[in-house]
Structures are given as structure tokens and as C-alpha cells.
Amino acid sequence: MKNIKFSYPNINLSDIKLVNKIIKSGWLTHGKYTDFFEREIKRFTNSKYCVTVSSCTAGLHLSCLASNFSFGDEVIVPSVTHTATAHAVEYTGAKAVFADVDKLTGNITVETLKKKITSKTKGIIIVHMSGISCELKEIVELCKNKNLVLIEDCAHSLGTKYKSQHVGNFGISGVFSFYPTKQITTGEGGAVITNNKKIYTKIKQLKGFGIDKDIKERKKQGAYDVLDLGYNYRMTDFQAALGYRQILKYANNLKKRKQIAKRYIKNLKFTKEIKFTKYSKDNSYFVFQIFCKKRDFILKKLKSLGIGVSVHYTTPLPQMTYYKKKYNYRPKSIKNSIEYGSTNISLPVYPSLTNNQIDAICKTLKKLVK
Ligand SMILES: Cc1ncc(COP(=O)(O)O)c(C=O)c1O
Structure with a gap:
């Protein structure tokens, strides 16, 4: 674990x-x-x-x-x-x-x-x-x-x-x-x-x-x-x-978030099965979002290994029952959203996350995507 x-x-x-x-x-x-x-x-x-x-x-x-x-x-x-x-x-x-x-x-x-x-x-x-x-x-x-x-x-x-x-x-x-x-x-x-x-x-x-x-x-x-x-x-x-x-401490927190993002990128940049946006100093890195195939399988495995990740988000809103019933959207008009929803994983970013933890997450991911 x-x-x-x-x-x-x-x-x-x-x-x-x-x-x-x-x-x-x-x-x-x-x-x-x-x-x-x-x-x-x-x-x-x-x-x-x-x-x-x-x-x-x-x-x-x-x-x-x-x-x-x-x-x-x-x-x-x-x-x-x-x-x-x-x-x-x-x-x-x-x-x-x-x-x-x-x-x-x-x-x-x-x-x-x-x-x-x-x-x-x-x-x-x-x-x-x-x-x-x-x-x-x-x-x-x-x-x-x-x-x-x-x-x-x-x-x-x-x-x-x-x-x-x-x-x-x-x-x-x-x-x-x-x-x-x-x-x-x-x-x-x-x-x-x-x-x-x-x-x-x-x-x-x-x-x-x-x-x-x-x-x-x-x-x-x-x-x-x-x-x-x-x-x-x-x-x-x-x-x-x-x-x-x-918020008084947030400038430091933000610095740390950017360092964490850089470390994820360093670890994952040669893994062609995992996609992400390139580093930006303007991104506050609420999470570090990656995209990969076999997403649901990977989520399940990470959970069983005790690695906390999240998804932002899975089902596009027009496909949620309330909105689907009300507006009856055609999936063709939200093609990208459907692909995004089925491939994204949010990796953790917070100041107390250690380099060893980031490296362990990446090592596990690299094995799982193969
Ligand atoms: C994009 C976005 N908008 C609005 C909200 C709602 O925020 P709250 O829970 O503070 O009402 C969330 C919640 O996570 C969100 O992710």
C-alpha cells in the first residue's frame, strides 16, 4: 500500500x-x-x-x-x-x-x-x-x-x-x-x-x-x-x-505546485502513452492532468495500490440525466468532451506531496499504461 x-x-x-x-x-x-x-x-x-x-x-x-x-x-x-x-x-x-x-x-x-x-x-x-x-x-x-x-x-x-x-x-x-x-x-x-x-x-x-x-x-x-x-x-x-x-501562505504553495508539475513532466515526458499539456508558469496546477487509454482500468489499479487520484470529469453534463431529459443533446456535438471525459486522470498536487511520492506515482503509471 x-x-x-x-x-x-x-x-x-x-x-x-x-x-x-x-x-x-x-x-x-x-x-x-x-x-x-x-x-x-x-x-x-x-x-x-x-x-x-x-x-x-x-x-x-x-x-x-x-x-x-x-x-x-x-x-x-x-x-x-x-x-x-x-x-x-x-x-x-x-x-x-x-x-x-x-x-x-x-x-x-x-x-x-x-x-x-x-x-x-x-x-x-x-x-x-x-x-x-x-x-x-x-x-x-x-x-x-x-x-x-x-x-x-x-x-x-x-x-x-x-x-x-x-x-x-x-x-x-x-x-x-x-x-x-x-x-x-x-x-x-x-x-x-x-x-x-x-x-x-x-x-x-x-x-x-x-x-x-x-x-x-x-x-x-x-x-x-x-x-x-x-x-x-x-x-x-x-x-x-x-x-x-x-492565502497569506499561498505564494509559497503555488511555487511548490509548479515544482511538482515539473517533476511529473520530467518523469512522464518519454512515455508516449501518456499525454499532458506542456509546462506553463501561468498554470496554478490545481491538479496535474494526464490523458491515457485504458483510463478506467488504470483508475481501479491505482485505487487498489492506495494512490489517490481523481477525474475532472467523466460524463459530460449534457449526458447527465437532468440535462439529457431536458435538452436531448446529440453526442456528435460534444465529441471532444466525450473523449476528454473518458481519458483524463487528475494526479495529486499539494505542498506536502514529496518527490518520492511523485516518483512512485509515475513509476506505477508507466507500468500500467504499457
Ligand atoms: C469548475 C467548478 N465550478 C464550480 C464548482 C462548485 O464549487 P463549490 O463546491 O465551492 O460550490 C466546482 C466544484 O468543485 C468546480 O469544480
């Missing part, structure tokens, strides 16, 4: 002590660590505004609402992604339209997007799959020309850059996930970044019931108005503290 975990959060004893202190204080939400965490996310991503939320799904939903997506509208999403990307569109009553992806990056492309644009298209949600940025220049241009709203699902891409700029800054908003397997975690949680004050104000209000002023802004106790049918999508302060501590 090798016993290598797929993911392992970068949380130390002093982070736990801080969370403990907040829990003991009794001030569990609306606290100062939410502000601290939002400030550090803004600093790290170089964005003007940030709103923490209870999950990336919540942040995507709020971004769709702030874009006024509604019944009769179509919003294009990748056919390979977490179901949250498409669900966020459907929550508003708009229709999620699925575009095919590139079979090596898993990213939506301007060519696959163009095929899906109709007179009803109102926006696009892109995903920077596994930490690789989409071709943003072309996508931003397309959105400008066709007057489409662009939302970036950055669930995999804290630390990913496109031409020196952090992803999430190219559309109306960028939404991050802090689920435990992600680059940093708050247990469950997410954050929306934006450079648009109107979008920021709307998302901030909708996150807290549609109330006009949060607790710190109220002049008189209990004096507030309800402007909208909002939600409770808040993150607790002890979660924010956990996120705050990790």
Missing part, C-alpha cells in the same frame, strides 16, 4: 488555534476576518472588489442574477465542468447551452463558442479547467462584439494568470471555490471578484437577503431596508479566518 492522498489541505497548528479562538469568542459571523480575507483575495488577484460567499456555486448564482439572466435567455457553458457551472444558469430560469471543449485542456474555445451563439444568447460562463487559463483575448473580443456577459468560473484557478493578469478579472466577475480539494480551503466556501462597483453592490446585497446595509454600516440598531429577494450565502468568520491564513 502506498497510501498517497489525492489532496491534503495546507492547514497548520496556528491556523487551527486561530479558528479555535474565533469559535470560543462567540463572534462567529459578520466578523473582521471576513474583511481581512476579502482584502487579501483582492490583493492576490489584483481586483477592485471581493465578496466572500458560502460556495462557488452561490457565487456563480449571484453572478448570473447580477447579469439579469432570466427565462428566455441562453447562457453558454462548457459541456465538461462541474454541474454547478450549468446549475447556476438554470437557477435563474435561463437555459444552459453546452459547448464542446478542447480535448487536451478541457477548455471551451472561441470556435466551439461561436457554434452555440443564437439571438437568445445573453452570456458565457467559462471554466479555466484544472488551472489552465482559457484563451481569454479571443473570448473577451467575441463577448464584446456580440454584446455578451462574460463570467469566469475560477473554481480551479486561484493563482492562474493570463498574460500576467490574474484570471477572474476579464469578465463581469470571477468566482473561486474553497472546497477542501482546492488550492486553499475554508471547508465549504467561495469568493466573487469583480472590478465593477454596480456588480459588487448587487452581489453583496443578494448574498445577505437583499438587505441594503450590512451590520457594520447600520447607523441605528436594526435599521435596514430589504431591496431585493436575496439569499443567505454568507461565509462564517471562522471559515474566513482559515482562508485568510492560507
